[in-house]
Amino acid sequence: xxxxxxxxxxxxxxxxxxxxxxxxxxxxxxxxxxxxxxxxxxxxxxxxxxxxxxxxxxxxxxxxxxxxxxxxxxxxxxxxxxxxxxxxxxxxxxxxxxxxxxxxxxxxxxxxxxxxxxxxxxxxxxxxxxxxxxxxxxxxxxxxxxxxxxxxxxxxxxxxxxxxxxxxxxxxxxxxxxxxx
Numbered sequence: 001x002x003x004x005x006x007x008x009x010x011x012x013x014x015x016x017x018x019x020x021x022x023x024x025x026x027x028x029x030x031x032x033x034x035x036x037x038x039x040x041x042x043x044x045x046x047x048x049x050x051x052x053x054x055x056x057x058x059x060x061x062x063x064x065x066x067x068x069x070x071x072x073x074x075x076x077x078x079x080x081x082x083x084x085x086x087x088x089x090x091x092x093x094x095x096x097x098x099x100x101x102x103x104x105x106x107x108x109x110x111x112x113x114x115x116x117x118x119x120x121x122x123x124x125x126x127x128x129x130x131x132x133x134x135x136x137x138x139x140x141x142x143x144x145x146x147x148x149x150x151x152x153x154x155x156x157x158x159x160x161x162x163x164x165x166x167x168x169x170x171x172x173x174x175x176x177x178x179x180x181x
Contacts, residue, residue, distance in 0.1 A: 003017055003018045003065070004018070004055050004065050004068075005055075007055040015048070015051075018051070022069060023048075025066075027040055027041070029070060029073050029074065030044050030047070030073050030077045033077040033078065033081065034080065039080060043073065043076045046076050047069070047076045054072075078145050081144065082145075123173075125176075126172070126173050126176035127173065129176060130169050131165075131169075133165050134165045134166070134168060134169035134172070137155065137162050137169060138166055138169040138173070140154060140155070141166055148162050151166070
């Protein structure tokens, strides 16, 4: 939080330190959403420009600093995806059957584990328990912000099948996360 306060008063060394401490995690988030490394790099740069510009707007009582910065990266990444999709580039993204490119592997490095909240760890565990098709459909719909129709096109299955996979996947997630509380 102290770093963000220093960034808010345009302390460039504080921004550099903040970047060094958080960029790998934020880049990982952008990469999971966007898949393409060059897109993720562009979004990360744009996000840090926004962090620099709007650090004075950060309110500690509303969220943790990392949560605030993660929201900026996520929003920038989703905006970027929408722009790419409008330009026709979104259709070129290839999807693997497993979601290794989108969802983090089960083994996170220690620094990532300490930053990740208990709820996020539980969500990752619960997502890992979904069937592969459910996991991919839910990820496309919620991480890539695609409609059910778009998910059906990407997965090359009927719309009703996608709706069932997403509904059942969300029910399993709700049950899994509800049981953790």
